[in-house]
């Protein structure tokens with residue numbers, strides 16, 4: 001039996017640190033170990049105990065580096081990797097000027113596969129082992145992404161982005177083709193290996209009511225799939241939705257009316273919410289996905305983490321590349337901290353790390369499978385060097401506890417802090 005034993009500091013969670021306090025939720029060991037067998041975590045505990053119990057295991061000693069679950073990026077657009085960091089526009093102009101011309105290219109399977117390979121390699125270099133990606137309207141773009149993930153043993157979520165209006169010629173499908181193409185793709189990919197399909201209307205402004213209805217019908221027929229979309233990102237966008245759907249009670253209602261509100265729904269951004277929308281999200285158990293670098297980069301607004309978590313709404317954390325300005329979940333946690341500060345509710349490092357791992361995993365309905373060091377989970381791991389640059393090292397040497405040691409890496413770290421990454425029990 002091939003067993004691998006990884007030694008280092010370990011940090012995991014026994015509960016949601018927003019709910020009962022971060023102290024009680026946290027499991028930290030200064031001399032910990034993770035035992036990996038058959039692609040899964042077999043045990044997590046003290047290094048001395050696991051070494052004694054598994055003397056034949058192959059040992060990899062990471063010293064005082066921090067062994068974490070791999071990061072889970074709960075909302076991104078792999079087809080926008082090529083135009084990340086495009087200057088000067090807000091949402092609607094940004095889509096028209098930069099995003100749509102790039103997405104047009106993904107009907108070419110070779111180009112799509114190249115961008116999928118590139119994006120997944122960048123993600124892995126940043127310690128991200130699971131991504132939930134929007135693809136483009138082209139079925140080829142979905143196949144390319146799932147194939148690239150499968151080749152790396154990665155568990156990913158993806159879906160064909162559906163748009164049948166307010167998008168240029170060449171980037172529009174119809175209600176019928178969106179339904180039929182999505183159905184064929186989910187039948188081919190959902191549950192194959194580690195792949196999960198998400199039914200993916202881009203957002204209400206680019207779908208007719210007929211298309212939203214067709215997507216809702218598809219979800220009703222395949223309720224174990226996820227559904228991902230965008231919600232209330234910018235005030236101009238919300239006004240546009242009001243014009244396009246004059247009888248809807250609010251933005252969320254444009255989805256709810258068409259069968260696109262449910263527990264397995266993922267709503268990116270969710271910044272400018274009405275009280276009724278918050279109530280409905282809380283009642284249904286749907287998840288919202290916080291994309292902080294995107295919200296500041298595109299100038300969207302300040303997400304209400306404390307308010308939404310207090311209502312019990314599941315929240316995931318995400319880069320939203322290429323609207324987001326970084327592939328790094330470290331940078332993303334830093335931006336979430338900064339937005340919390342601007343709202344007067346700073347997030348504890350335990351809460352930030354939980355959001356980037358288990359919080360996102362739970363939002364994707366993969367709790368216990370990824371984003372955790374609990375036995376039985378996939379052995380997707382990120383090992384962080386907490387002294388990766390001179391600036392970080394000089395600060396972390398003064399640390400008196402694990403939080404002071406890890407917070408400088410959250411705020412100032414990047415891919416140089418990622419010492420190793422394991423996917424499905426193998427180092428990559």
Ligand SMILES: [Zn+2]
Nearest residue numbers: 075230268320
């Ligand atoms: Zn997005």
